[in-house]
Amino acid sequence: MSKPPPAEAARARALLSATARSGRARLARPILLGLASIACGIAQAWLIATVLATLLGHGTAGWAELAGAASLALLSIALGVAQEAAQADAGAAARAGLRRRAFARLLRAGPADERPVGERATLVVDRIEALDGYFSRWLPAAALAVAGPLLIAIAVAAEDPLSGLILFVAGAMVPVGMAVTGIGAALASRQQFDALQALSGRFLDRMRGLPQLVLFRRQEAEAEALAAAADELRRRTMRVLRVAFLSGLVLEVIFAAVLGCLAWRHGNLLVGGHPAPQAALFCLLMVPGFFAPLRAFSAAYHERMAANGAAAALAPLLEGPDEEEGLQLAEIPPSVVVTFEHVALTYDPARGPALTDLTFRVLPGEALVLAGPSGSGKSSVLRLLMGFHAPDGGRIALNGRDATTLRPAELRRLSAYVGQKAHLFRASIRENILLARPDATPAEVEAAARAAHVAEFAAALPQGLDTLVGEGGFGLSGGQAQRVAIARAFLRNAPLVLLDEPTAHLDPGTEAQVLDSLRRLCAGRTAIIATHSPALRARFSRVLELEQGRATLSRMAGE
Numbered sequence: 269m270s271k272p273p274p275a276e277a278a279r280a281r282a283l284l285s286a287t288a289r290s291g292r293a294r295l296a297r298p299i300l301l302g303l304a305s306i307a308c309g310i311a312q313a314w315l316i317a318t319v320l321a322t323l324l325g326h327g328t329a330g331w332a333e334l335a336g337a338a339s340l341a342l343l344s345i346a347l348g349v350a351q352e353a354a355q356a357d358a359g360a361a362a363r364a365g366l367r368r369r370a371f372a373r374l375l376r377a378g379p380a381d382e383r384p385v386g387e388r389a390t391l392v393v394d395r396i397e398a399l400d401g402y403f404s405r406w407l408p409a410a411a412l413a414v415a416g417p418l419l420i421a422i423a424v425a426a427e428d429p430l431s432g433l434i435l436f437v438a439g440a441m442v443p444v445g446m447a448v449t450g451i452g453a454a455l456a457s458r459q460q461f462d463a464l465q466a467l468s469g470r471f472l473d474r475m476r477g478l479p480q481l482v483l484f485r486r487q488e489a490e491a492e493a494l495a496a497a498a499d500e501l502r503r504r505t506m507r508v509l510r511v512a513f514l515s516g517l518v519l520e521v522i523f524a525a526v527l528g529c530l531a532w533r534h535g536n537l538l539v540g541g542h543p544a545p546q547a548a549l550f551c552l553l554m555v556p557g558f559f560a561p562l563r564a565f566s567a568a569y570h571e572r573m574a575a576n577g578a579a580a581a582l583a584p585l586l587e588g589p590d591e592e593e594g595l596q597l598a599e600i601p602p603s604v605v606v607t608f609e610h611v612a613l614t615y616d617p618a619r620g621p622a623l624t625d626l627t628f629r630v631l632p633g634e635a636l637v638l639a640g641p642s643g644s645g646k647s648s649v650l651r652l653l654m655g656f657h658a659p660d661g662g663r664i665a666l667n668g669r670d671a672t673t674l675r676p677a678e679l680r681r682l683s684a685y686v687g688q689k690a691h692l693f694r695a696s697i698r699e700n701i702l703l704a705r706p707d708a709t710p711a712e713v714e715a716a717a718r719a720a721h722v723a724e725f726a727a728a729l730p731q732g733l734d735t736l737v738g739e740g741g742f743g744l745s746g747g748q749a750q751r752v753a754i755a756r757a758f759l760r761n762a763p764l765v766l767l768d769e770p771t772a773h774l775d776p777g778t779e780a781q782v783l784d785s786l787r788r789l790c791a792g793r794t795a796i797i798a799t800h801s802p803a804l805r806a807r808f809s810r811v812l813e814l815e816q817g818r819a820t821l822s823r824m825a826g827e
């Protein structure tokens with residue numbers, strides 16, 4: 269992969285600086301602590317130089333200076349520890365904020381986000397993790413790499429202007445050397461990140477489809493492919509390390525050159541007769557301190573490169589206002605009239621419209637069955653009503669009010685949805701039902717469980733409703749999991765019920781039981797049901813036949 273295009277790089281920079289701005293106070297702390305530690309180092313070097321000069325027969329320093337130097341050393345260690353903690357804190361806060369926003373955006377987009385699940389997981393987990401070093405190490409290191417050496421060079425120049433000048437020149441050479449080696453670092457680090465994303469995306473994807481892989485005896489081939497992806501990651505990581513080593517080497521060469529120059533400058537200290545041995549010692553003692561912030565800067569350099577790549581991937585997700593646009597409902601109305609007037613929807617112009625000129629009305633207490641072949645647009649109607657897409661033409665009204673004026677999240681507050689296959693989380697059945705309304709009382713959860721016939725099968729489980737179920741409903745049959753989803757819809761108690769093939773994977777016996785719960789759920793509410801199931805169609809009175817996004821026939825059951 270090559271360098272990100274300029275527009276992408278600019279968006280990445282904008283995201284990084286906006287995040288840094290919002291965490292300014294936290295980011296300033298490690299910098300101030302670092303500066304305090306450098307100031308301590310200067311004072312300490314001065315005291316040690318005084319003591320050493322005394323040992324060489326110049327000056328009258330004693331125990332007080334020695335004790336001062338020791339106290340400053342201790343203070344410097346304490347400041348270093350506090351700086352580390354402040355850095356970790358700044359990184360954690362930046363990551364937490366970004367993760368919260370990214371997760372909220374992904375939830376908000378829902379099925380409208382077409383990224384594969386592995387990529388979405390990588391975005392929220394790995395990409396944001398990769399930004400940690402930028403905020404916790406790179407930003408403080410970049411600030412201290414300017415301010416720290418400058419402070420030290422000024423202190424040295426005050427003692428010996430030529431030594432100060434040598435440090436200034438060396439300080440100016442460091443960014444040049446870093447830039448030369450950093451060009452390679454940028455590319456290598458980006459490539460490493462892409463390989464990491466490919467590996468983790470592939471791993472997640474294959475884990476989700478593990479039963480299929482085992483069934484088709486593809487596990488060995490997959491293991492080999494994963495090993496190849498891991499090897500690619502190893503090669504790219506080695507390249508990053510090589511480049512990092514090279515930029516470290518540049519710094520060491522400059523360090524050695526500075527030490528050589530200062531040794532030459534103050535060489536006569538060794539042979540005696542130096543006019544100011546204490547100043548000379550101070551200059552020499554300050555050299556490691558001068559390079560320490562530059563070393564930290566060099567070590568953190570690749571963090572910036574990794575962050576650029578990660579921010580470029582995250583920027584499209586995080587751009588735009590955090591708050592959704594649109595009106596909020598003062599309260600949920602007790603009933604909803606759904607009206608579609610000449611509604612049109614096209615996901616992708618190359619594939620033609622998904623819905624064309626669709627008109628219908630559903631009143632409270634009514635259930636409209638959307639029938640039609642696969643791809644005829646049934647689920648699209650439900651997605652529009654849940655605010656995951658907006659119509660391209662026509663009008664959708666809820667109680668006469670244009671649905672597009674409402675925030676998509678508000679639209680979802682109006683409805684309860686049951687899809688083809690309930691997704692249950694790794695938690696108890698009770699917690700899984702509570703997801704629909706976390707503030708519900710235990711009595712309300714139990715009433716919902718009874719209405720959806722969950723209570724019946726839960727009674728036979730070891731801990732009833734508190735029995736733990738696995739990810740995806742593991743441990744429950746398809747029909748039982750679907751009933752938990754219906755219990756959620758009961759608990760939600762929304763005026764609009766949206767069902768998308770709720771009995772798709774059930775045998776006729778189980779389907780009949782689930783249908784009974786669904787009928788009760790729809791009673792008194794406005795319901796729209798997308799289905800292929802003849803049994804489901806037979807249970808509800810109104811049917812709208814769709815074909816290629818158009819209504820072809822509207823009839824009452826039995827007609």
Ligand SMILES: Nc1ncnc2c1ncn2[C@@H]1O[C@H](COP(=O)(O)OP(=O)(O)OP(=O)(O)O)[C@@H](O)[C@H]1O
Nearest residue numbers: 615616619622641642643644645646647648649798
């Ligand atoms: N995100 C999308 N991007 C592009 N096209 C899409 C997208 N989602 C659906 N479509 C297309 O829109 C059309 C209607 O799809 P929709 O899912 O509404 O059909 P459906 O009647 O619910 O099908 P099924 O009965 O198989 O669930 C189909 O041609 C489908 O390929």
